Each structure stands twice: as structure tokens, then as C-alpha cells.
Amino acid sequence: MRLWRWVFVLLIVAVAAALAWHWLAANPGYVLVRLGQTTLETSVVVALALLVLAWLAVGIVWRLVRWPFRAWGRAVKRRGRERLASGLTAFAEGDYSQAERDLGKAAQHEAFRTPALLVLARAAHERGAEDRATQALGDVGASGERAADALRARFLIENGKPREALDLLKAKGAQDALSLRGRHLLVDAALALGEPQVALDALPPLARSQSLTSDAQAELETRVLAAALVAAPDVNALNALWSRATRAQRRRPELVEAFARRSAAFGQTLAAMDEIESAQRREWSDALAAAYGELGDAEAAARLRNAQGWLALAPNSAPLLVTLGRLQAQQNNVAGAEESLQRALALAPSASAWEALGDVRRLAGDATGAAAAYANALREPRGDRVLAVEPLQARGAVDTKPIAFEERSEHGVPRLPAH
Numbered sequence: 001m002r003l004w005r006w007v008f009v010l011l012i013v014a015v016a017a018a019l020a021w022h023w024l025a026a027n028p029g030y031v032l033v034r035l036g037q038t039t040l041e042t043s044v045v046v047a048l049a050l051l052v053l054a055w056l057a058v059g060i061v062w063r064l065v066r067w068p069f070r071a072w073g074r075a076v077k078r079r080g081r082e083r084l085a086s087g088l089t090a091f092a093e094g095d096y097s098q099a100e101r102d103l104g105k106a107a108q109h110e111a112f113r114t115p116a117l118l119v120l121a122r123a124a125h126e127r128g129a130e131d132r133a134t135q136a137l138g139d140v141g142a143s144g145e146r147a148a149d150a151l152r153a154r155f156l157i158e159n160g161k162p163r164e165a166l167d168l169l170k171a172k173g174a175q176d177a178l179s180l181r182g183r184h185l186l187v188d189a190a191l192a193l194g195e196p197q198v199a200l201d202a203l204p205p206l207a208r209s210q211s212l213t214s215d216a217q218a219e220l221e222t223r224v225l226a227a228a229l230v231a232a233p234d235v236n237a238l239n240a241l242w243s244r245a246t247r248a249q250r251r252r253p254e255l256v257e258a259f260a261r262r263s264a265a266f267g268q269t270l271a272a273m274d275e276i277e278s279a280q281r282r283e284w285s286d287a288l289a290a291a292y293g294e295l296g297d298a299e300a301a302a303r304l305r306n307a308q309g310w311l312a313l314a315p316n317s318a319p320l321l322v323t324l325g326r327l328q329a330q331q332n333n334v335a336g337a338e339e340s341l342q343r344a345l346a347l348a349p350s351a352s353a354w355e356a357l358g359d360v361r362r363l364a365g366d367a368t369g370a371a372a373a374y375a376n377a378l379r380e381p382r383g384d385r386v387l388a389v390e391p392l393q394a395r396g397a398v399d400t401k402p403i404a405f406e407e408r409s410e411h412g413v414p415r416l417p418a419h
Contacts, residue, residue: 080109084116091119096127107139114144118151125155146172146179153185162189170198180211187224196228222254229258235266250275253285260288264295273299277306286319290352293323300330318348325356334364338392349386351377357389364392 033040042050087102100123107116117136124133133155140148149172156165166189172178173186183202190198203224207217225245232238242250242259249255256279260272272295276288289310292303304327307320314320321344328337341357344350358373369389376386 077109077111080106080112084112087116087123088119091123094126096123099123100127100129100132114140114147118144118147121148121151125151125158130155130159146177146182149177150179150182150185153182153189157185157189157192162192165189166193166195166198173202180206180209187220191224191227194231196224196231199224200228218248218252221249222252225249226254226258229255229262232262235263235268238262238266251279251282253279253283253288256285257287257291260291260295264298267298269295269298273303273306280310280313284314284317286314286317289314289317289323290319293326297330300327303327304331316347318344318350318353321347322350322353322356325353325360329356329360329363332363334360334392338364342391349380351380354380354386361389361392366392 083102083106087099087106090096090099090102100120103116103120103123106112107120117140121133121136121140124130124136137148137152149168153165153169156162156168165185169178169182169186169189172182178186183206186202187199187206190196190202203221206212206220210217212220225241228241229238232241238259245255256275260276263269263272263275273292276292279285279288289307292307295303304324307324307327310317310320311324321340325337325341325344328334328340337360338357341353341360344353345357354373354377358370358377361367361370361373369392372387372389376389379386
């Protein structure tokens with residue numbers, strides 16, 4: 001179809017040209033040019049042809065005159081690109097001195113000035129030349145000001161000055177002159193300094209920008225919201241934060257744990273239990289099972305009954321067994337607590353299990369066993385050899401073999417055992 005359109009257009013042009021030539025042949029027109037004593041006479045067709053030829057000649061002469069300058073400009077840009085590429089390669093290889101030299105030369109070309117200076121500042125910072133890095137950032141023009149501010153903040157954080165970085169970023173944020181990288185750094189600095197509300201305020205622009213993948217954005221939001229929940233000043237602020245969280249966020253085990261622990265700290269143990277129990281019904285989490293046993297002394301009997309019911313879901317969960325041991329100890333069931341904790345230590349030794357066993361031995365009046373268990377709580381994270389803790393005389397050896405049970409997928413298909 002397109003070919004026929006072109007043929008049709010060419011036919012129209014040919015007919016128009018033929019008609020125009022026929023008209024001009026009958027009446028070619030007359031042009032008279034008088035300049036001083038010189039008179040030129042010609043037809044309109046010839047005059048137009050001469051004008052076209054003159055325009056073409058001027059264009060050719062202009063291109064010939066510009067050719068050396070354009071060739072020189074292309075050579076300059078080519079050298080600038082080569083120096084920029086060489087500097088970036090040297091920076092990636094860790095040759096920061098060479099990177100500074102190449103990028104310094106590339107920065108002399110206006111087209112490459114901003115990126116060359118930004119990377120030059122990073123190279124200078126990496127080799128410890130902070131004055132050179134500061135100078136390079138100061139030479140960055142207005143087009144790279146936001147990127148330069150983000151680099152200044154990054155250098156301050158890496159030099160152990162998060163407060164100065166946060167002040168700089170907050171000032172730029174108030175002027176709406178903060179890049180996305182700057183907002184990421186603002187979140188990091190605010191969390192490092194214990195100011196989660198500042199980090200929370202920086203999240204919406206990052207979410208709208210979609211600069212992170214959905215998983216990375218979710219991880220960042222989880223980290224910030226968890227810090228905000230842990231730092232909530234009172235129960236009202238805690239509940240307000242939790243109610244503003246999205247449904248997906250309230251399903252994340254890290255946030256459920258943070259809310260539950262803070263709720264229990266404010267004496268709201270029932271709210272903490274409810275969130276953990278709801279989350280465990282949706283999907284099992286060892287971290288939440290461990291937190292369930294660390295909500296204080298309130299409602300210990302009810303929590304113990306629920307935790308015993310969870311054994312049907314995760315009979316070989318060491319964190320759940322530690323929780324059972326803690327709750328049984330709170331109910332003065334020394335024998336049951338001893339058995340649960342010995343099984344937990346056999347499945348997955350941990351500092352929390354040894355600490356809980358020390359509490360049980362202290363409750364049973366076994367000072368020697370308690371001291372050894374507490375010592376092991378310190379030794380276990382360091383990878384040191386743990387001390388032997390003899391079983392209580394009344395119980396003897398405890399069966400610590402994992403319990404075999406059938407595990408099925410979400411489609412009801414039995415899973416193969418992990419070992």
C-alpha cells in the first residue's frame with residue numbers, strides 16, 4: 001500500500017512539473033538587474049537557477065571553511081570520551097590515582113565535566129584524599145548539584161559523621177533539592193541516629209519514583225517501619241503506626257515481631273499475642289515463635305497452651321521448643337522445661353536456649369548447672385567449645401531425637417525430608 005502511495009505522489013509531481021514547464025516555456029518572464037553601469041537581463045527561470053546555484057556554492061564554501069574546526073572539535077570530544085572511559089575503568093579496577101588523572105583531564109571538556117568530577121571525587125575519597133574530593137564536588141556545576149550533595153552525605157557517613165550528613169540532607173530535603181540517592185542516604189542516616197520518623201517521611205518519594213525493585217522497596221519499608229515501631233514513645237503512637245501500615249506490611253514477620261514486642265513492653269500482651277497467633281496461622285515463622293516466649297510474664301498459661309498446640313505444626317522447631325521451655329519454667333514446670341530445652345539444644349544450639357536452660361537450672365537450685373549453661377550462652381555465639389551440663393538427677397537422659405512427621409506442600413503433596 002505504501003509503494004502505491006509513493007507512485008501516486010510521484011505521478012502528481014511529474015504532472016505538475018510538466019504543466020509548469022509548459023507555462024514557463026510560453027511566458028518565461030523577464031528579470032532586469034542594474035548595478036551602476038552594469039545591466040543584467042535574463043528570464044525568471046534562469047534567475048531562479050542562478051540563485052539556487054549561488055546558494056549551493058555558498059553552502060559548499062561554508063562547509064569547507066568549517067571543516068578544520070569541526071574536525072578539531074570531534075578530535076577533542078573523542079579524546080574526552082577516551083579519558084572518561086579510561087578514568088572509569090581505572091576507578092572500577094581500584095587504581096584511584098590513575099582515575100583521578102584521567103578524570104581530571106576529562107573534566108576539562110564541558111560535555112563530560114559533571115560526571116568526570118563526580119567520579120573523581122569518589123576516587124579521591126577512596127584513596128583518602130578528602131580535600132581533593134571536597135574540591136572536586138565544589139567544582140561541580142548546577143546540573144550536578146544534587147548528585148554532589150548525595151556524595152557529600154555519603155562521604156560523611158563513611159567517615160563516621162552521620163549527624164552532619166543527616167543535617168545536610170534534611171536541609172536539602174526542605175528545599176526540595178534532594179536526589180533519590182540522597183533520600184536513600186537520609187533513611188540510612190536517620191536510622192543510624194535513632195530518628196525513624198525522619199526515615200518514614202523520606203519513604204513516599206522513593207516509593208513513587210519506583211527506583212527500586214518491589215522486593216527491595218518492601219525490604220526498605222520493613223526496616224524503617226520496624227525501627228519506628230520499636231521506638232514508639234507510647235501505646236497510642238504504636239497503634240497509630242500499626243494502623244497506618246498496609247495489609248501486606250502487617251503480614252511481614254519482622255513487623256509483627258516488632259509490634260508484638262513493643263506492645264508487650266507497654267503492657268498490651270493480649271494485642272501482642274493476637275498478632276503473633278494470627279501471623280502463625282497464616283504462615284509459620286520461627287522468629288515469631290521465639291518472640292512469643294519473650295513477651296514477659298503476663299498470660300503465660302494461655303501462651304503455653306497455644307505453644308503446645310503449635311508442636312503439631314513444627315515439632316522440630318528449636319525456637320518453639322525454647323519458647324515452650326521459657327513458658328514451662330514460668331509455670332514452675334522444671335521437668336517439662338528441661339526436656340524442651342534439651343531437645344532445642346540438640347536440634348539447633350543457640351545462646352537463647354542456653355540462657356533459658358540456665359534460668360531453669362537456677363529455678364531448680366542447680367547452681368553449677370546454671371553457671372555452666374550461662375557460660376555456654378556466651379560461648380555458643382563465638383563458636384567456642386561449650387561446657388558439659390549434666391542432666392537433672394530426677395529426669396536422667398532426655399530423648400532429643402527429631403520427631404518424624406509428614407510435611408505437605410500448599411497443594412497437599414507430601415514433601416521429601418530435608419535430610
